[in-house]
Amino acid sequence: QQNGKPHFYKPIVESFEEAPLHVMVFTYMGYALGTLFGYFRDFLRNWGIEKCKAAAERKEQKDFVPLYLDFENFFKRNIYVRIRDNWNRPICSSPASRFDIMERVSDDYNWTFRFTGKIIKDVINMGSYNFLGLGVKYNESMRTVKDVLEAYGVGVASTRQEMGTLDKHKELEDLVAKFLNVEAAMVFGMGFATNSMNIPALVGKGCLILSDELNHTSLVLGARLSGATIRVFKHNNTKNLEKLLRDAVIYGQPRTHRAWKKILILVEGIYSMEGSIVHLPQIVALKNKYKAYLYIDEAHSIGTMGPTGRGVVEFFGMDPRDVDVLMGTFSKSFGSSGGYIAGRKDLVDYLRVNSHSAVYATSMSPPVSEQIIRSIKFLMGMDGTTQGTQRVQQLAKNTRYFRQRLKQMGFIVYGNEESPVVPLLLYMPGKIAAFARLLLKKKIGVVVVGFPATPLAGARARFCVSAAHTREDLDTVLEAIDEIGDLLQLKYSRRRKS
Amino acid sequence: MNVGVAHSEVNPNTRVMNSRGMWLTYALGVGLLHIVLLSIPFFSVPVAWTLTNIIHNLGMYVFLHAVKGTPFETPDQGKARLLTHWEQLDYGVQFTSSRKFFTISPIILVASGVLNSSKRPSTMHQLVLEQRRMKNTKDTRYFLASFYTKYDPTHFILNTASLLSVLIPKMPQLHGVRIFGINKY
Numbered sequence: 001q002q003n004g005k006p007h008f009y010k011p012i013v014e015s016f017e018e019a020p021l022h023v024m025v026f027t028y029m030g031y032a033l034g035t036l037f038g039y040f041r042d043f044l045r046n047w048g049i050e051k052c053k054a055a056a057e058r059k060e061q062k063d064f065v066p067l068y069l070d071f072e073n074f075f076k077r078n079i080y081v082r083i084r085d086n087w088n089r090p091i092c093s094s095p096a097s098r099f100d101i102m103e104r105v106s107d108d109y110n111w112t113f114r115f116t117g118k119i120i121k122d123v124i125n126m127g128s129y130n131f132l133g134l135g136v137k138y139n140e141s142m143r144t145v146k147d148v149l150e151a152y153g154v155g156v157a158s159t160r161q162e163m164g165t166l167d168k169h170k171e172l173e174d175l176v177a178k179f180l181n182v183e184a185a186m187v188f189g190m191g192f193a194t195n196s197m198n199i200p201a202l203v204g205k206g207c208l209i210l211s212d213e214l215n216h217t218s219l220v221l222g223a224r225l226s227g228a229t230i231r232v233f234k235h236n237n238t239k240n241l242e243k244l245l246r247d248a249v250i251y252g253q254p255r256t257h258r259a260w261k262k263i264l265i266l267v268e269g270i271y272s273m274e275g276s277i278v279h280l281p282q283i284v285a286l287k288n289k290y291k292a293y294l295y296i297d298e299a300h301s302i303g304t305m306g307p308t309g310r311g312v313v314e315f316f317g318m319d320p321r322d323v324d325v326l327m328g329t330f331s332k333s334f335g336s337s338g339g340y341i342a343g344r345k346d347l348v349d350y351l352r353v354n355s356h357s358a359v360y361a362t363s364m365s366p367p368v369s370e371q372i373i374r375s376i377k378f379l380m381g382m383d384g385t386t387q388g389t390q391r392v393q394q395l396a397k398n399t400r401y402f403r404q405r406l407k408q409m410g411f412i413v414y415g416n417e418e419s420p421v422v423p424l425l426l427y428m429p430g431k432i433a434a435f436a437r438l439l440l441k442k443k444i445g446v447v448v449v450g451f452p453a454t455p456l457a458g459a460r461a462r463f464c465v466s467a468a469h470t471r472e473d474l475d476t477v478l479e480a481i482d483e484i485g486d487l488l489q490l491k492y493s494r495r496r497k498s
Numbered sequence: 499m500n501v502g503v504a505h506s507e508v509n510p511n512t513r514v515m516n517s518r519g520m521w522l523t524y525a526l527g528v529g530l531l532h533i534v535l536l537s538i539p540f541f542s543v544p545v546a547w548t549l550t551n552i553i554h555n556l557g558m559y560v561f562l563h564a565v566k567g568t569p570f571e572t573p574d575q576g577k578a579r580l581l582t583h584w585e586q587l588d589y590g591v592q593f594t595s596s597r598k599f600f601t602i603s604p605i606i607l608v609a610s611g612v613l614n615s616s617k618r619p620s621t622m623h624q625l626v627l628e629q630r631r632m633k634n635t636k637d638t639r640y641f642l643a644s645f646y647t648k649y650d651p652t653h654f655i656l657n658t659a660s661l662l663s664v665l666i667p668k669m670p671q672l673h674g675v676r677i678f679g680i681n682k683y
Contacts, residue, residue, distance in 0.1 A: 025526060073571075074569035452510050455513070456510065
């Protein structure tokens with residue numbers, strides 16, 4: 001107890017319900033059948049009985065090691081191509097709450113596509129990371145972005161350390177630091193590159209990285225590029241993390257048993273495929289106890305979590321100084337592109353000199369920076385209205401409504417009940433395609449993922465709730481999902497409440 | 499369609515056999531194969547058992563010990579391209595529970611053929627008594643299976659040969675070994 005107040009952590013309500021066993025059995029049988037048919041079709045293609053529509057080597061190269069039809073492309077050509085029309089759909093409007101999709105058909109089972117020329121208008125967008133509804137087409141509130149475009153142009157044509165630091169960047173960095181309540185921040189042109197270029201600048205050989213099982217590819221790439229030893233702890237499992245920390249502190253480096261130079265814990269704010277939120281209070285307690293550093297990637301949680309959208313640190317009511325490196329991206333809630341790293345002033349000054357991105361990569365484009373400046377001012381209320389905070393609250397309301405209704409219908413939904421990323425489990429490979437296609441027929445666009453991006457029996461549809469969705473939009477989507485769930489028998493949950 | 503977008507597992511093939519329900523699916527698949535073979539009126543019961551064993555072991559050999567690499571591109575620049583699925587399981591750690599399960603299951607299945615060749619008397623009553631005594635060990639099924647094939651030497655040779663073809667590659671000493679350079683690249 002401190003100051004007479006009891007020290008309670010915010011209760012974390014999350015669920016990762018397991019489906020009944022027969023679902024798993026059918027899923028594996030589905031993949032096995034697909035594999036057997038894949039071998040059969042490969043046999044037919046090799047012997048010329050079936051025409052091969054994939055790329056093929058030239059006749060002179062037939063005896064070389066196969067380039068296109070080898071085993072590594074087996075899954076792609078036999079399973080992925082058959083349901084490929086659910087991905088890479090070209091859209092032709094801004095990713096607002098409703099968008100337009102170009103209609104495309106395939107005459108040869110998804111080997112080639114052609115556009116009919118028609119555009120499917122007003123499709124409800126449940127897939128874009130448009131959490132606060134700021135990813136809309138040009139309107140009068142974006143006037144400043146147009147002025148900056150006219151004044152500065154689009155390209156910067158230099159890196160941060162040469163001639164590419166603009167006053168817009170300084171303004172943006174000061175604003176980001178003020179928004180996050182930290183000492184300083186630095187922005188980079190690309191969100192993925194923020195992770196992969198800056199982790200190597202922070203840790204190196206002789207350091208230890210403890211990274212969560214479900215971390216994003218950019219964090220994994222940055223960790224691998226740094227040359228540090230990487231140990232993976234089970235997703236959000238503080239006991240496992242504590243065991244790894246204790247082993248690291250007690251036994252030191254593998255052969256020499258010297259102490260590790262640095263121990264860095266890599267976590268994300270919201271995990272985009274699971275919808276779970278990091279257990280921040282427990283992890284900060286562990287980091288303080290074992291003197292490790294914490295790096296948190298708030299790509300999905302900045303702007304969406306917390307009463308005023310300051311991210312997962314505010315969501316738990318904690319001090320931003322507890323986290324050593326706060327990283328985030330501007331492409332999700334702010335409707336722009338790029339990433340930032342924020343923290344203490346000496347950390348950010350070190351990154352200005354030593355980050356690979358600052359030395360070699362072009363800096364952020366001026367209209368992009370202005371869009372972020374405008375979004376942050378909107379969120380903080382510096383434009384004179386309270387609409388920013390209202391949008392964050394609307395997002396929270398929408399999230400809770402959507403998740404509650406899905407759970408009531410009986411679907412298995414993963415994650416924390418307050419995260420705007422909602423994965424709905426589909427499990428079977430055939431249902432992935434059926435779900436996405438039927439929803440498109442009803443003019444709703446969703447993102448589905450299957451194996452090998454997810455574990456074998458973990459195929460899911462991922463919804464991103466947005467503050468721009470009205471209650472009617474969500475009801476339309478929920479009715480459609482209800483109907484399709486009955487048709488495809490997706491309501492596996494055994495905890496139905498209604 | 500990229501490996502590891504939602505998890506940091508470099509090669510999903512290593513974890514596939516540990517997934518929840520995989521062993522049950524495998525057992526059900528073998529059971530289904532056996533029932534299909536038993537339903538064909540031309541095959542007597544011993545022939546059906548031997549055919550189940552042979553087809554199961556052939557399938558297991560092809561998919562676990564002959565096919566190399568992964569059916570998708572992994573982010574580790576193809577470290578597993580020359581390894582069979584068995585060698586990829588659990589990143590090469592020996593004696594994990596999946597490996598033990600898949601080593602013991604053909605033995606259980608083929609035990610009918612193995613015990614075929616012994617000259618032990620086989621009255622129904624004796625076998626049932628032995629079965630009751632060893633209720634909780636795997637020998638139960640060993641004897642159960644042995645009851646059905648009536649100990650014919652041809653069956654014995656066929657069953658044992660196919661069992662050996664599927665057991666020898668699983669030995670840890672043969673991890674990564676390619677005899678006479680067969681299946682090396």
